[in-house]
Amino acid sequence: MYTLGISAYFHDSAACLLKDDYIVAAVQEERFTRKKNDESFPLNSILYCLSEAKITLNQVAYIVFYEKPFLKFERLLDTYLTFAPVGFVSFVKAMPVWLKDKLFLKKSLIKQFKSIDGNWNPKTNKLLFTTHHQSHAASAFYPSPFNKAIVLTADGVGEWTTTSVAIGIGNRIEPIKEINFPHSIGLLYSAFTYYLGFKVNCDEYKVMGLAPYGEPLYTDLIFRYLVDLKDDGSFRLCMQYFNYCSGLTMTSSRFNQLFGQPPRQAGAEISQFYMDMASSIQAATEKIMLMLTSALHREYQIDDLCMAGGVALNCVVNGKILKQSGFKRIWIQPAAGDAGGALGAAYAVYYGYSADARKDTGRGDKMQNALLGPSFSNDEIREFLIENGFSFEELSTEKLNEKVAACLADGKVVGYFRGRMEFGPRALGARSILADPRNAAMQSVLNQKIKFRESFRPFAPAVLEEHAAKYFEWPGSSPYMLFVTTVKQRFWLSSNGEEHTLKGFDKIKIHRSVIPAVTHIDYTSRLQTVNSHGNTGFYNLLQAFYKLTGCPCLINTSFNRMDEPIVNTPRQAIACFMQTGMDILVLEDFLLRK
Known part of the structure; x- marks a missing residue:
């Protein structure tokens, strides 16, 4: 059974396709349209999910929207009436959008689905709606490795709910308490x-x-x-x-x-x-x-x-x-924001209509390291590079890893584009910009010449999981870069008291550890651990860098510039590469130099 979940029209639209409880594909619309946090109908995302499964929309049993627009509209009206006459200007701005598009969303969605597949029929292919926090809770529990857990959702606001607690057991989630708008x-x-x-x-x-x-x-x-x-x-x-x-x-x-x-x-x-x-x-x-x-x-x-x-x-x-x-x-959930609601909506309906027990993947969670988006073959990339006149080297995976590791150790910044694109806000080694964390100048170089963003922004380390406990106060895995922890004190560098005399952004000047480019000013790092069961290609590159340098980690930041979505296609990757100070670009088995 195929179930398609979508989030749209409010923030960060996305689509996710399940086959039973297996995630076939999940992607955000911004990656196609290049509009950051695009909230439009996720047409491109839906088409990608269907193409990945090699099916038509008519073969999808359930399409599920991630929240209930009428409840959201009820909250909007109730809020304006409560605060009236204050808020009239805001009311006048909001109403036309709601009356034109959002209030009659079901009719609009049906029209969109019929344009995708003329055979799609809402009477036989059901269109359903979950609540916002139901979607979030399902996205958190059903893909998780736990059979019983507390499920906590906290965000701005869904329809009414801003914070909710549920208990997940097996294939069911039971809500137990919540806090409602405007307390958020x-x-x-x-x-x-x-x-x-x-x-x-x-x-x-x-x-x-x-x-x-x-x-x-x-x-x-x-x-x-x-x-x-x-x-x-x-x-x-x-x-x-x-x-x-x-x-x-x-x-x-x-x-x-x-x-x-x-x-x-x-x-x-x-x-x-x-x-x-x-x-x-x-x-x-x-x-x-x-x-x-x-x-x-x-x-x-x-x-x-x-x-x-x-x-x-x-x-x-x-x-x-x-x-x-x-x-x-x-x-x-690595896509913890509204995009992940698409995944949760699909899971909520699948388990709501199925008596199946949740299946154990044998590898922890069901997110496949969040590598759920589009990929490109070597043949596709080779043809693109030749047609556009780019010079490149085509290498075996082993030779590629050796060369890239040597470039990184030599202070080069590498755009890394391999495998399926990540779902969610974090680049996890498929659409990443990589650099040597031992190079103290790299935070400044990446912020100013690559990302074109604020100087204070820190960078995260991707570390071989088997070496993580050596460098960081961390007990296990952190594959989705969702936890901050402390660099172990034995790797701290003495500052000779200098840091106590500095204020504000001058604190960046202090080299705090042997991996200074990924050590924030409070000696913490936002940690990603990488193992051989997840993104194997990225793991092997880390191994090559470790073999060459003795350092088991790299700087890993998203392959984009500030205020742009992460790159999705080879064309977008090359455009970002050419418009920034990156030195090397990896596109699958191809290496390009400036």
């Missing part, structure tokens, strides 16, 4: 994202990266005035300080008065005050999530935790939950 940890974090001059629903990870440059000086104010936090981790926000219910901004004038500064203008210099604000909201979020997860572990005495929703992409929070909450094992 995701929207709280987004409010500070807005205040710091970054893009909401896009740049929250920048706040996380900025936080170590500041001090949590305002955390007490957050809990005194903005958030009423209970012992069980439940919370309420004081809405006088926020504007997202009725206005066109996230924070109100009272918020500005409380902290004594206006919101930072996008592109303006980031002063120490805004660094301290980033540190404060990060600390507050960690406290809320730790209280919530610790209380859940005490109450239900279940040792496994699954997580999804945008808040689950906060890797610093995740690392602290694993170490301090009491849960022994945590599995987080």
